[in-house]
Each structure stands twice: as structure tokens, then as C-alpha cells.
Amino acid sequence: xxxxxxxxxxxxxxxxxxxxxxxxxxxxxxxxxxxxxxxxxxxxxxxxxxxxxxxxxxxxxxxxxxxxxxxxxxxxxxxxxxxxxxxxxxxxxxxxxxxxxxxxxxxxxxxxxxxxxxxxxxxxxxxxxxxxxxxxxxxxxxxxxxxxxxxxxxxxxxxxxxxxxxxxxxxxxxxxxxxxxxxxxxxxxxxxxxxxxxxxxxxxxxxxxxxxxxxxxxxxxxxxxxxxxxxxxxxxxxxxxxxxxxxxxxxxxxxxxxxxxxxxxxxxxxxxxxxxxxxxxxxxxxxxxxxxxxxxxxxxxxxxxxxxxxxxx
Amino acid sequence: xxxxxxxxxxxxxxxxxxxxxxxxxxxxxxxxxxxxxxxxxxxxxxxxxxxxxxxxxxxxxxxxxxxxxxxxxxxxxxxxxxxxxxxxxxxxxxxxxxxxxxxxxxxxxxxxxxxxxxxxxxxxxxxxxxxxxxxxxxxxxxxxxxxxxxxxxxxxxxxxxxxxxxxxxxxxxxxxxxxxxxxxxxxxxxxxxxxxxxxxxxxxxxxxxxxxxxxxxxxxxxxxxxxxxxxxxxxxxxxxxxxxxxxxxxxxxxxxxxxxxxxxxxxxxxxxxxxxxxxxxxxxxxxxxxxxxxxxxxxxxxxxxxxxxxxxx
DNA sequence: CTGTTAGCGCTTTCAC
DNA sequence: GTGAAAGCGCTAACAG
Numbered sequence: 001x002x003x004x005x006x007x008x009x010x011x012x013x014x015x016x017x018x019x020x021x022x023x024x025x026x027x028x029x030x031x032x033x034x035x036x037x038x039x040x041x042x043x044x045x046x047x048x049x050x051x052x053x054x055x056x057x058x059x060x061x062x063x064x065x066x067x068x069x070x071x072x073x074x075x076x077x078x079x080x081x082x083x084x085x086x087x088x089x090x091x092x093x094x095x096x097x098x099x100x101x102x103x104x105x106x107x108x109x110x111x112x113x114x115x116x117x118x119x120x121x122x123x124x125x126x127x128x129x130x131x132x133x134x135x136x137x138x139x140x141x142x143x144x145x146x147x148x149x150x151x152x153x154x155x156x157x158x159x160x161x162x163x164x165x166x167x168x169x170x171x172x173x174x175x176x177x178x179x180x181x182x183x184x185x186x187x188x189x190x191x192x193x194x195x196x197x198x199x200x201x202x203x204x205x206x207x208x209x210x211x212x213x214x215x216x217x218x219x220x221x222x223x224x225x226x227x228x229x230x231x232x233x234x235x236x237x238x239x240x241x242x243x244x245x246x247x248x249x250x251x252x253x254x255x256x257x258x259x260x261x262x263x264x265x266x267x268x269x270x271x272x273x274x275x276x277x278x279x280x281x282x283x284x285x286x287x288x289x290x291x292x293x294x295x296x297x298x299x300x301x302x303x304x305x306x307x308x309x310x311x312x313x
Numbered sequence: 314x315x316x317x318x319x320x321x322x323x324x325x326x327x328x329x330x331x332x333x334x335x336x337x338x339x340x341x342x343x344x345x346x347x348x349x350x351x352x353x354x355x356x357x358x359x360x361x362x363x364x365x366x367x368x369x370x371x372x373x374x375x376x377x378x379x380x381x382x383x384x385x386x387x388x389x390x391x392x393x394x395x396x397x398x399x400x401x402x403x404x405x406x407x408x409x410x411x412x413x414x415x416x417x418x419x420x421x422x423x424x425x426x427x428x429x430x431x432x433x434x435x436x437x438x439x440x441x442x443x444x445x446x447x448x449x450x451x452x453x454x455x456x457x458x459x460x461x462x463x464x465x466x467x468x469x470x471x472x473x474x475x476x477x478x479x480x481x482x483x484x485x486x487x488x489x490x491x492x493x494x495x496x497x498x499x500x501x502x503x504x505x506x507x508x509x510x511x512x513x514x515x516x517x518x519x520x521x522x523x524x525x526x527x528x529x530x531x532x533x534x535x536x537x538x539x540x541x542x543x544x545x546x547x548x549x550x551x552x553x554x555x556x557x558x559x560x561x562x563x564x565x566x567x568x569x570x571x572x573x574x575x576x577x578x579x580x581x582x583x584x585x586x587x588x589x590x591x592x593x594x595x596x597x598x599x600x601x602x603x604x605x606x607x608x609x610x611x612x613x614x615x616x617x618x619x620x621x622x623x624x625x626x
Numbered sequence: 627c628t629g630t631t632a633g634c635g636c637t638t639t640c641a642c
Numbered sequence: 643g644t645g646a647a648a649g650c651g652c653t654a655a656c657a658g
Contacts, residue, residue, distance in 0.1 A: 003650090003651055003652085004651060004652060004653095005651080005652095013628080013629085014628065014629040014630075015629085015630095015651095015652080015653090016628070016629055016630080016631095016653085016654080017627090017628065017629075018652095019652070019653060019654085020627095020628090022652090023653085026627095027627050027628085028627070028628085029627065029628085032627085032628085046425050046426055047426070047651080047652075048367070048426070048427060048650080048651050048652070049423075049426040049427065049428045050363060050366040050367040050370075050372065050427060050428070050650090050651080050652095051367050051634090051650070051651035051652040051653090052651085052652060052653080053363040053366065053367075054361070054363040054364050054366075054367045054634050054635070054636090054650090054651085054652080055633085055634045055651085055652055055653050055654090056634090056652095056653080057363075057634080059363065061406070064407075068392065069382065069388050069391050069392055069395060070385065070388035070389050070391070070392040070596075071388070072383065072385060072388070075382050075383035075384070075385070075388050076383050078382050078383070078407070079381065079382055079383040079409070082382060082407065082409040083409075086409070086416070091406050091407075091408065091423070091428075092406065092407045092409075093374070093404050093405065093406055093407075094377075094391070094395065094404075094405045094406070094407045095404065096392070096395040096396075096399070096405075103399070110362075110404070112359050113359055113360070113361070113362040114361060114362065114363060115362045115363070115404075218581055219581060219582045219585060220581040220582070220584065220585045222585065223585060243582075243585055246559075246585055246586055247585070249562060268531055268532060268533040269532045269533070269556075271533065272532060272533045272535065272536060272556055272559055272560070273559055283383075316634090316635055316636085317635060317636060317637095318635080318636095321645095326644080326645085327644065327645040327646075328635090328636080328637090328645085328646095329637085329638080329644070329645055329646080329647095330643085330644065330645075331636095332636070332637060332638085333643095333644090335636090336637085339643095340643055340644080341643070341644085342643060342644090345643085345644085360635080360636070361634080361635050361636070363634090363635080363636095364634070364635035364636040364637090364650090365635085365636060365637080367634090367635085367636080367650050367651070367652090368635085368636055368637050368638090368649085368650045369636095369637080369650090370650080
């Protein structure tokens with residue numbers, strides 16, 4: 001494969017001149033430019049991008065840390081990131097972590113090694129201390145509440161949203177409210193649990209561990225959740241809510257009279273199934289994440305969540 | 314940021330020696346190795362991966378061309394690719410094409426520029442001629458029928474599968490069979506249409522354009538499909554089938570007596586909703602794609618599709 | 627306008 | 643065991 005020197009020789013000019021025409025610099029005479037272009041065409045020349053990366057110290061690659069790409073939730077976020085990346089001529093490096101710290105560290109490491117120019121954390125398990133440490137090596141942004149931390153973020157105040165949902169449900173006369181979380185640990189789960197406990201305390205009720213459902217992630221998880229009878233359910237994903245609804249249909253369990261459901265995200269499936277849900281503009285957030293991490297400005301930005309009342313409450 | 318020269322100086326050795334300890338080569342005395350390690354620790358040294366890429370001519374990055382990552386179908390395939398990539402210490406570069414030729418060309422270009430070591434095409438719109446041209450620059454594999462082409466592939470014979478589904482449906486006594494496709498063009502759509510027309514011809518019926526539904530991709534697309542009354546439906550995605558089913562429930566349209574549904578993929582949602590579907594092991598295919606492209610061996614491999622009989626026929 | 631030249635940071639012969 | 647030195651392919655002062 002021809003390199004810049006070959007082209008220079010073939011065109012009878014210096015490598016500088018070749019470099020200039022490659023990069024569209026001015027001050028190259030038309031005939032030399034033509035000669036270079038001809039030589040490039042003749043040899044099917046393509047410049048070695050890795051050499052460019054080396055000398056420039058950047059790669060036009062943005063890392064995206066994501067637990068599992070098959071979850072529609074993250075699919076929507078990454079979709080937004082990808083849309084925006086396209087415009088800026090950036091490519092995405094997908095790091096699927098499965099919430100393993102070791103994988104997350106790899107993503108952070110890529111930033112340190114300058115293999116990626118910036119890192120977008122869609123969700124993580126590692127401690128903020130670690131993320132902060134790596135933030136020294138390049139821009140990092142997280143889609144997770146990083147208030148009080150030295151890391152930029154676009155976040156949802158899950159305490160506030162959960163409290164709002166709980167209040168809404170109870171205002172509609174529902175008691176024995178159960179809730180589903182995708183996982184036990186993590187910032188958002190902690191915030192939600194706190195909201196739930198505070199809500200209970202306020203209304204003088206005691207906490208019942210049977211009301212909490214962990215690892216509720218996919219549509220199919222609706223199945224085992226319905227088994228445990230609640231009168232209302234707070235679900236952190238429309239996918240799961242849809243699965244629950246499907247099972248209710250099967251079992252002729254009336255919604256919302258026997259079981260009320262509120263969920264989060266407002267994914268398309270929630271619209272079709274008329275699920276009452278809190279809208280979270282995931283794809284738009286993806287776009288924002290990309291734009292914001294590229295500016296390299298530090299900052300925390302809260303995304304408000306908006307109740308969409310439909311037929312499940 | 315310290316480089317290899319700094320480490321060499323600090324440790325009082327040559328860069329060669331430093332390089333040796335970095336890469337775990339033998340023939341380095343214990344004390345020198347210790348000195349180097351100490352210097353690396355002291356300076357928080359990390360080698361510049363781009364320099365390595367330049368000299369080695371490879372990047373440990375694998376390109377993944379995908380139309381839209383938010384579609385669960387592709388999410389599942391990419392999940393499999395990511396799992397396997399992890400084991401081989403490869404990272405994925407996601408190129409979301411939205412079926413635009415220009416984007417697809419960019420992905421192909423990355424291979425030519427050696428920014429990625431190999432390319433996995435999950436689905437494409439570009440002509441095979443173009444793909445074949447770029448196959449000269451590095452390993453390419455496609456999850457699309459490439460028989461007769463100079464590109465490796467793992468594929469599903471959509472003609473065969475569609476014919477099987479049609480035969481099954483008609484064997485169950487269904488007439489006026491409609492079918493949904495994700496898009497109008499593309500190898501698989503062409504194969505399916507051909508099967509449908511051949512099937513019609515064989516049973517002496519004529520083709521009715523009203524029986525074809527294009528752009529049926531997401532759950533929510535089920536809505537407008539139900540509007541046009543069929544007695545049975547061949548759906549190329551469980552997501553859409555689920556959406557159709559949801560609308561049938563809403564409208565009290567009995568399935569399968571009033572409308573029979575067969576779909577493809579056997580995604581988890583199909584199991585929960587008891588949808589009769591043809592199983593396609595998407596995640597496993599993802600893993601295979603990765604493994605196969607890494608071997609660099611040319612070959613076409615058909616993935617058989619298996620009918621899972623449930624309650625929608 | 628054009629070319630010379632000094633790197634970017636690392637790997638790898640090759641000779642000692 | 644060790645190190646000098648020659649690149650990998652490209653960019654960007656700098657000098658003309």
C-alpha cells in the first residue's frame with residue numbers, strides 16, 4: 001500500500017505538498033495539486049489513519065460505556081449518541097460492561113491511553129472516585145446523577161421522580177404499592193429506595209421487603225412480578241410494565257382496578273399499550289450527552305421527568 | 314505524560330529494555346526490570362496506544378455496521394458480537410448507518426484506512442459489488458445471504474423460511490395471507506417477496522399488493538397493520554407481531570380464529586405472548602459472526618430456522 | 627508557493 | 643542480557 005512518500009516521488013513533489021493537498025491547505029499550485037491527485041488515484045492511495053492519530057494525539061473515537069446494548073432503554077440512548085456523532089464525523093466505540101467493574105475500568109483506560117477522545121457513561125457500577133480519577137485524562141460525561149462529584153453529568157433526579165410517582169399513585173387511592181428496579185445497587189436505585197422509604201415514613205406505614213422487585217429489566221420479567229400480588233406497581237421501565245400488562249391480560253386481572261401501573265421512560269410500547277408513565281427523552285438525552293461531552297465544559301444538568309397519564313392508573 | 318524515553322532515562326536503561334518489560338519479553342535482568350517498573354509507577358506511565366497501532370498496522374478494533382441500534386433485533390446481534398469481542402480483547406466500533414449508502418461507505422472506508430481490523434455487516438443497503446471491492450482491504454463478514462459473492466456470510470435462507478411459513482399457515486387452513494417486511498429493498502425482502510409470489514402461483518392465486526406491509530419494524534407498527542384486515546399474517550419481527558397482538562386484544566379481535574400470526578426471531582417477547590414464531594438465534598449468530606470474521610476464512614454458512622408452535626396460529 | 631527536517635511514541639532487527 | 647538505530651506514515655514548523 002502506497003504511502004505519502006511514494007506519492008511524493010510519483011508526483012515529483014515533496015511530502016509536504018502531498019500533505020497539503022490531502023488536508024486541503026491553500027498555497028499549492030494547481031498543476032502540482034493535479035499531479036498529486038493523479039498519483040493518488042493511480043496508486044489507490046489512502047492515508048494511514050493511525051499515523052494521523054499518533055501525531056495528532058486524538059482519534060475521533062468516542063467511547064460509550066453501556067451495560068447491555070440489547071436493552072431498549074440503552075438502545076435508545078445510544079441511538080441518540082450515534083445520531084449526533086454522525087454529524088461531528090465521530091465514530092463510537094461501544095464498551096459493553098455488563099456492570100462488571102473490570103470492563104468499566106477498560107473503558108476508562110481507553111481514555112487514558114488516548115484511544116478515545118472522550119467517554120460517555122450511560123450507566124455504571126464503579127465508584128465515583130474511580131471515575132473522577134480518570135476524568136483527569138479526558139472528558140467524561142455520565143448519564144447518572146453526579147452532583148457533588150467532579151464529573152459532568154446529565155441526570156434524572158430519581159428521588160424526586162419516584163416521590164412524585166408515589167404521591168400520584170397514593171392520590172388515586174392506591175395502597176400497598178410495590179416497585180420494580182433493574183438492579184440492587186447503583187445511584188438511581190439508591191435514590192429510589194430512599195424515596196420509597198421516606199414516602200412510607202411520611203404516611204406512617206412500615207417497609208415491606210416483599211414489595212420490592214429487583215432485576216426487573218426485560219419484557220419477560222413481567223411474568224414473575226405479577227405472581228406476587230400488589231394493588232399497584234411502580235415500574236422503572238416500560239418494557240417491564242408492558243410485560244406485566246400482558247400477564248394481567250392473560251390472567252384476566254383488571255388494570256387499573258385490581259392492579260395499577262405507573263412506569264418510566266415513555267417508550268413507544270407504552271403509548272401503544274396505554275401505559276401511564278413518566279416520559280424520559282432517552283434519545284434526546286443521548287444527543288445531549290454527546291454534544292455536552294464535546295464542549296468539554298464541566299456541569300450538571302437535570303432532565304425533568306413528565307407524567308403522561310394514560311389508562312393503567 | 315511520560316513516554317518510553319522518559320522511562321528509559323529514569324530507569325537508567327535503553328528504550329529497548331523498557332519495551333521488553335512492557336511487552337513481557339524474556340531476557341531482562343530482574344534488577345533492570347524492577348527499575349523500569351519503578352519508573353513506570355513513579356510517572357504513572359501508560360503507553361501511547363496509537364503509536365502501537367501505527368507500527369503494528371492493527372488496532373484491535375472491529376467495525377460493526379448496523380442500521381439502527383435501537384431495534385431489539387440488532388441489539389441482540391450486537392450483544393452477541395460484544396460478548397465474543399470481550400473474550401478476544403477486541404473493542405467494537407459501532408457504525409449506525411440508517412441504511413444510508415454514504416454511511417455504509419464510511420464503515421467500509423475505515424477498513425481500508427486500517428482503523429478497524431475487520432468489519433461485521435449486520436445489514437446493508439449497498440450493492441454487493443461495493444462490499445466485494447472493499448473486502449480486498451480486510452476481513453468482512455455479513456449477516457446477509459452472500460451466496461455467489463466473494464464475501465463471507467452467515468445467513469438465513471429467507472426464501473426457504475418464508476415458504477415454510479406460508480405452507481404452514483395454509484396447511485392450517487388460512488387464506489388471504491398478508492405479510493410484513495421491515496423494508497422494501499434488500500436481499501432478504503427480495504427473497505421473501507419471491508417466496509410469496511411463488512407460493513401464490515403454486516396455489517393458483519393472484520398477487521394482491523394490499524397484502525404487503527412495508528416498514529413494519531417496531532412494536533408500535535402493529536397498530537396500523539391491524540387496520541387492514543387479513544385473516545392471517547406473516548410478520549418478520551416478533552416486536553411487530555407483539556404490537557399486532559396488543560391491538561387485537563384491544564379490539565377484541567380473536568387470535569388465531571379471526572387473525573392468525575406467525576412471526577420470526579423468537580425474541581423473549583414472543584415467548585411471553587405465546588406467539589408462534591420461527592426461532593433465529595440472533596445473539597448466537599452475533600457470536601458466530603465475530604468468531605468467523607476473526608478466522609479470516611472465506612465461507613458461507615446457513616443458519617436453519619426452526620418453527621416454534623405456540624398459540625397465534 | 628515549495629521543500630527540508632524534526633519529530634509523534636513505539637517496536638524490532640542487529641550487533642555486541 | 644542489553645542498547646543503538648532504523649523505521650511505521652504522517653504533520654508542521656521553518657526556511658527559502
